[in-house]
Structure formats: structure tokens, C-alpha cells
Amino acid sequence: MRVAFETLHGVLAASLRKAGMAEDRAGTCARLFAEASRDGVASHGLNRFPRFLRMIARGIVDVAATPARVTAAGALERWDGRRGPGNLNARDAMDGAMALARSHGIGCIALANTNHWMRGGSYGWQAADAGMIGVCWTNTQPNVPPWGAADPRIGNNPLVLAVPRRDGHIVLDMALSQFSVGAMAAYAARGDALPVAGGYDEGGTLTQDPAAILASRRLLPIGFWKGSGLAFALDLIAAALAAGQATHQISQDPEEETGLSQVFIAIDPASLGSDGDTSRIADAALEHLIAGPGTVRYPGAGTLAIRARSLRDGVEVDPAIWTEVQASAAG
Amino acid sequence: MRVAFETLHGVLAASLRKAGMAEDRAGTCARLFAEASRDGVASHGLNRFPRFLRMIARGIVDVAATPARVTAAGALERWDGRRGPGNLNARDAMDGAMALARSHGIGCIALANTNHWMRGGSYGWQAADAGMIGVCWTNTQPNVPPWGAADPRIGNNPLVLAVPRRDGHIVLDMALSQFSVGAMAAYAARGDALPVAGGYDEGGTLTQDPAAILASRRLLPIGFWKGSGLAFALDLIAAALAAGQATHQISQDPEEETGLSQVFIAIDPASLGSDGDTSRIADAALEHLIAGPGTVRYPGAGTLAIRARSLRDGVEVDPAIWTEVQASAAG
Numbered sequence: 061m062r063v064a065f066e067t068l069h070g071v072l073a074a075s076l077r078k079a080g081m082a083e084d085r086a087g088t089c090a091r092l093f094a095e096a097s098r099d100g101v102a103s104h105g106l107n108r109f110p111r112f113l114r115m116i117a118r119g120i121v122d123v124a125a126t127p128a129r130v131t132a133a134g135a136l137e138r139w140d141g142r143r144g145p146g147n148l149n150a151r152d153a154m155d156g157a158m159a160l161a162r163s164h165g166i167g168c169i170a171l172a173n174t175n176h177w178m179r180g181g182s183y184g185w186q187a188a189d190a191g192m193i194g195v196c197w198t199n200t201q202p203n204v205p206p207w208g209a210a211d212p213r214i215g216n217n218p219l220v221l222a223v224p225r226r227d228g229h230i231v232l233d234m235a236l237s238q239f240s241v242g243a244m245a246a247y248a249a250r251g252d253a254l255p256v257a258g259g260y261d262e263g264g265t266l267t268q269d270p271a272a273i274l275a276s277r278r279l280l281p282i283g284f285w286k287g288s289g290l291a292f293a294l295d296l297i298a299a300a301l302a303a304g305q306a307t308h309q310i311s312q313d314p315e316e317e318t319g320l321s322q323v324f325i326a327i328d329p330a331s332l333g334s335d336g337d338t339s340r341i342a343d344a345a346l347e348h349l350i351a352g353p354g355t356v357r358y359p360g361a362g363t364l365a366i367r368a369r370s371l372r373d374g375v376e377v378d379p380a381i382w383t384e385v386q387a388s389a390a391g
Numbered sequence: 392m393r394v395a396f397e398t399l400h401g402v403l404a405a406s407l408r409k410a411g412m413a414e415d416r417a418g419t420c421a422r423l424f425a426e427a428s429r430d431g432v433a434s435h436g437l438n439r440f441p442r443f444l445r446m447i448a449r450g451i452v453d454v455a456a457t458p459a460r461v462t463a464a465g466a467l468e469r470w471d472g473r474r475g476p477g478n479l480n481a482r483d484a485m486d487g488a489m490a491l492a493r494s495h496g497i498g499c500i501a502l503a504n505t506n507h508w509m510r511g512g513s514y515g516w517q518a519a520d521a522g523m524i525g526v527c528w529t530n531t532q533p534n535v536p537p538w539g540a541a542d543p544r545i546g547n548n549p550l551v552l553a554v555p556r557r558d559g560h561i562v563l564d565m566a567l568s569q570f571s572v573g574a575m576a577a578y579a580a581r582g583d584a585l586p587v588a589g590g591y592d593e594g595g596t597l598t599q600d601p602a603a604i605l606a607s608r609r610l611l612p613i614g615f616w617k618g619s620g621l622a623f624a625l626d627l628i629a630a631a632l633a634a635g636q637a638t639h640q641i642s643q644d645p646e647e648e649t650g651l652s653q654v655f656i657a658i659d660p661a662s663l664g665s666d667g668d669t670s671r672i673a674d675a676a677l678e679h680l681i682a683g684p685g686t687v688r689y690p691g692a693g694t695l696a697i698r699a700r701s702l703r704d705g706v707e708v709d710p711a712i713w714t715e716v717q718a719s720a721a722g
Contacts, residue, residue: 134466135466136497136663163465165463166499209686211683213679213682221621223624287613290550292563293554297658299676300672302667306676308679325497327628328467331464336501337631341630341637342627345623345627352542354539354541356539
């Protein structure tokens with residue numbers, strides 16, 4: 061079923077206010093959840109919201125906490141997320157990185173002690189909407205076996221890159237497992253097979269069965285050893301710059317995944333003059349990318365198509381979850 | 392066969408001086424080539440050297456050109472590589488990024504109009520040796536089909552991440568194709584199959600035969616659509632920040648691949664104090680990564696093992712190429 065974006069946003073905001081979040085923060089936090097569903101990422105939108113409420117109720121997410129600057133060195137700052145709502149902390153951190161980029165050309169905020177940022181792409185769109193190049197990543201709980209082992213020891217550490225463009229930003233938002241846990245759960249819920257192998261079953265055989273992979277917890281990193289190494293390196297950089305937890309220190313229980321480390325980098329291309337105008341460069345590159353035989357999509361194209369449909373026809377929601385969340389907002 | 396590192400370095404330097412390079416620059420340029428072979432990356436070391444000489448002879452690489460700063464905005468600078476030797480330009484650019492990081496915590500140099508940087512990992516080791524976190528990438532000629540097409544339209548845009556550690560830096564150096572062109576040529580030369588599928592044959596079937604993939608030019612991006620999107624985004628960021636060429640503007644002829652765009656980011660973790668000491672954080676993470684069943688290697692471990700063997704027993708060289716390069720240095 062579909063509901064109007066404003067209806068979805070309003071119900072989520074009311075639920076967060078009931079959970080104790082201040083009115084303006086509840087509005088922003090709810091908007092980030094609603095926008096994820098609007099853009100086709102319900103796994104980190106409405107569908108994730110009940111778990112978020114549980115983590116608030118258990119005190120894992122502190123609705124009142126705001127991030128605090130710990131140390132600063134020019135264009136580089138370390139912040140403490142103080143276990144506040146992960147999407148609000150991440151939004152503030154990308155805002156902070158952009159403020160630094162306006163002064164220094166580039167800015168970087170390393171954020172420790174935060175919670176799951178939900179849809180990582182949100183902070184890429186945020187940077188691109190302001191005309192900035194955005195690069196950010198987060199570590200996660202151990203949920204992927206490194207290349208050469210069978211038990212989860214590295215995170216799938218989503219990585220986001222955003223390039224502003226007048227006719228639709230280029231925004232890449234990807235977990236470093238071939239499929240995110242959320243994407244795989246969505247395939248499993250629909251009873252669909254994965255389009256390519258996404259991990260191993262309990263017997264150690266590569267499989268396209270999302271349920272078998274979720275059961276074995278043997279997700280495949282993108283590019284085998286390459287994604288395994290990339291996830292490890294990104295984890296170290298985030299933990300070191302934020303002076304926060306690395307993946308091995310984070311609970312493997314999805315209901316207790318907290319204390320994450322994240323990095324937000326913003327670069328202001330306009331600070332170097334107009335020669336490197338990103339819209340012009342991206343337009344020319346896109347023209348060559350999609351020319352010729354085949355069907356090639358650029359990162360962000362699918363999001364924009366789903367967003368347009370959602371704003372026209374309403375945001376698709378899971379009826380059972382929608383009923384549950386409406387109940388959390390009522391009374 | 393194996394030759395002493397200093398012998399290899401000396402012959403390469405002599406050859407470069409004969410090709411017109413100034414003595415000190417020839418020493419550094421030769422050392423970067425020799426170190427690539429020493430560290431097990433002969434594809435971008437000795438084996439690549441004859442092509443480098445041909446490109447100097449044809450005027451594609453200007454042995455006398457040094458990079459020039461075009462514009463600057465605090466911690467962000469744009470440089471023009473002026474078609475100088477790619478490894479010297481890249482080394483200078485990472486030095487420049489590190490100088491900015493010492494002042495601003497983070498520094499970024501975008502380099503246009505340069506040549507192939509040879510082994511990208513060199514600039515990661517360079518940053519880590521100075522105690523810095525290093526992140527850099529380059530675009531390339533079109534050598535990989537984007538996801539959804541069969542002809543090469545994107546580059547395999549190698550990406551390097553480096554984290555300093557007292558007992559051996561973590562250095563990830565990876566092309567965004569499942570195998571680099573150089574790695575695939577090395578497998579083909581040895582008559583070996585690839586350990587996993589690396590691309591498609593002329594008939595469009597996934598294959599582990601490196602020769603078939605080099606013939607079809609249908610290399611597989613890591614993670615299918617994910618690596619395809621990542622390569623495209625990195626290309627745009629490099630071209631926009633450097634105001635340089637994007638992949639679609641670069642010749643598909645390997646002997647004429649020039650005018651590349653690159654990004655070098657250095658971050659000084661010490662600028663934020665000692666809480667985020669990268670050695671301590673990396674040591675703890677490594678301990679958990681390699682603990683338990685299986686055989687897990689961290690990025691950089693293989694390099695250090697090959698380097699130690701090379702320094703003990705000599706650097707492995709292809710006898711025919713070694714003879715050819717010795718001849719270029721003689722007389």
C-alpha cells in the first residue's frame with residue numbers, strides 16, 4: 061500500500077515525540093526515516109523504525125543527546141556522538157564537514173560513539189544538495205567474514221560518494237557486502253533469489269538464496285578479498301580518527317549495535333573556481349556512460365525514479381509495519 | 392632470476408638519464424619502479440618500464456615537466472601535472488597533501504594532466520611512512536564495461552588507502568576491476584587460470600581465463616554494479632576537482648594513455664592527539680581479524696613478505712625484460 065509522504069512523516073514524528081524526542085529533532089529524525097522509504101530504501105526507513113523505537117526504549121539510543129566536538133585541527137575535527145540518534149548525529153556531522161569545507165576547501169569530521177546512521181545515502185544527498193562533493197562511511201557490527209574465514213569479523217561498512225549535478229546528483233550508497241543485510245532481508249521477504257551470489261550457505265557453498273545467507277551469516281564482500289580489505293581499512297580509519305570503537309568492539313546483536321565510528325568528508329569544488337564545474341563534467345561523462353548498446357544506470361538514477369513515483373502516488377509501505385508504527389504514535 | 396635491488400635501481404636510473412631525465416629525478420623515478428618490482432608488483436615495475444621509455448620517446452611523457460599549482464583554497468589545491476612522469480608527479484602530490492595535512496589536519500591535492508602513476512600503493516606507503524593516513528585514486532583509460540554494457544566505458548580506477556602502523560602499515564592498493572590489467576597479464580603469462588571469474592569471454596560468458604578476458608576487454612568490476620558505480624563516482628570527483636579529463640576523454644590505446652586525473656588526500660591523525668593512535672587501534676583490530684579458524688591476510692601483509700624476500704635474495708625479474716632494459720641503459 062502507499063501513503064502520502066507527509067502522512068508518513070507526520071506519524072513517524074508523532075511517534076518520536078511520544079518516545080521523548082524534542083519536537084524539532086523529532087521532525088528532522090522522522091523526515092530522514094520517511095525520505096529513506098520515499099527513495100526506495102524502506103529497510104532503513106519505515107521498516108527499521110520499530111527497532112529504532114526499541115533501542116530508544118532500552119536506552120541504547122539517547123533521544124536527547126547531541127554530538128560534541130572533542131578536538132579540532134583546522135579542517136579536521138573529532139566529535140563524540142554521545143549515543144544520540146544516529147541519523148541526527150550523521151546529519152549534524154555532514155553539516156559540520158561542509159562548514160569546514162567552506163573555510164578550508166575540504167573538511168572532515170570523525171564521529172565516535174554514535175548509532176546506526178540508517179540510510180547512508182541521506183548524507184550524500186545532503187552534501188550534493190549544497191553543491192558539495194561528499195564522501196562518508198561508517199563501520200558496523202561484525203557481519204561479514206573476512207576473505208579466508210567463515211565467521212563474521214569485519215563490518216560491511218557502507219560507503220557513500222556524492223557529486224552534485226544540476227539535473228540529478230550522482231550518489232553512490234553501497235554496503236561493502238555484495239548485498240546489505242537490509243537488502244537481503246527484503247529479497248527474502250519477497251521470496252526472491254538474489255541476482256548474483258551473495259554469500260555462502262551453512263555448507264560453505266556460494267548461493268543466491270538470501271535466507272540461507274542470513275542464516276549462515278556468511279555474506280560475501282564485494283570483490284572477494286578486495287571488499288574484505290577495503291572494509292578493514294575503512295574501519296581502521298574511522299576508529300583511529302574518531303578515537304572510537306572498531307568493528308571488533310561492537311556487539312554482534314543487531315538490537316545492541318551501538319558505539320559506531322564514522323567519517324564525513326566534504327569538498328567544495330567551487331572553492332577552486334568554476335573550471336571543474338561538476339554538473340558540466342558529470343553531464344559529459346554520463347552521456348558517454350549511457351551511450352551505445354546495453355542499459356547502464358548511474359548511481360542515484362534509480363533513487364530519483366522511485367522518489368518521483370513516491371511523491372506522485374505515495375510512499376510504498378509494508379501494511380503490517382505501518383499499522384504497528386501508527387499505533388506507536390497514537391494516544 | 393633475481394637481481395639485487397640496488398643493481399635493478401641503478402640500471403633503471405641509468406636508462407632514465409639516457410632518456411633525458413635529470414639525475415636526481417631519474418634516481419627517484421627509478422626507485423619507484425624498482426620498489427614496485429621489489430614488492431611483487433612487477434607489472435607496474437620493471438615489466439612496465441619499456442612502455443614508459445617508449446612513451447618518453449614519443450613525447451607523451453615529458454621527463455622535464457614538474458607539477459604546478461593552479462589554484463588553492465586552504466587545505467585543497469589543484470595542480471597541473473604538465474604531462475610529467477606519472478610516478479614523480481604522484482609522489483610530489485602526496486607530499487603536497489601531507490604538507491597541507493600538517494597545517495590543516497587534512498590536505499587534498501587534485502592533479503590533472505598527469506601520466507600513469509604506476510604502482511598506486513607507492514603513495515600509500517609514502518603517507519604511512521610519514522605517520523599519515525593516505526587515500527588516493529586515479530582515473531584510467533576506459534578499460535571496463537559498466538554494469539549493463541559490454542564495451543569498455545569506465546576505468547578500473549585504482550584506489551589506495553593506507554593506515555600507519557609501527558609493525559607494518561595497512562596499505563590497500565586495488566583496481567576496481569576484479570583483476571587489474573597488469574595482474575591478468577601476469578596470470579596469462581604464467582598460463583594460470585584466475586582464482587575467481589574476472590570477466591567475460593567474447594561470447595559473453597563469465598570466465599576465469601585471463602587471456603580470453605584480455606581479448607574481449609570485458610573485465611568485471613568488483614561487486615558487479617557496485618564497483619561500476621564506484622569507478623564512475625571516483626572518476627567524476629577526480630576530473631571535477633582537478634579540472635582534468637574524465638575517463639571517457641582518455642585514449643583507449645595503452646601506449647597513449649595520458650592526461651589522467653588523480654586525487655591525493657592525507658590526514659594527520661596525530662593532529663587530533665594520541666587517543667586515536669593508529670598503531671594501537673590497528674594492532675587490536677588485526678588481532679581479532681586473524682584470530683580463529685581460516686587464513687586471513689591484512690592489506691599490506693603480502694607486500695611486506697615479498698619485500699623481505701626481495702631484499703634478502705634479490706628482486707625477481709623477467710630475464711627477457713631485464714636484458715632489454717639493461718640494453719637501454721648501456722653505452
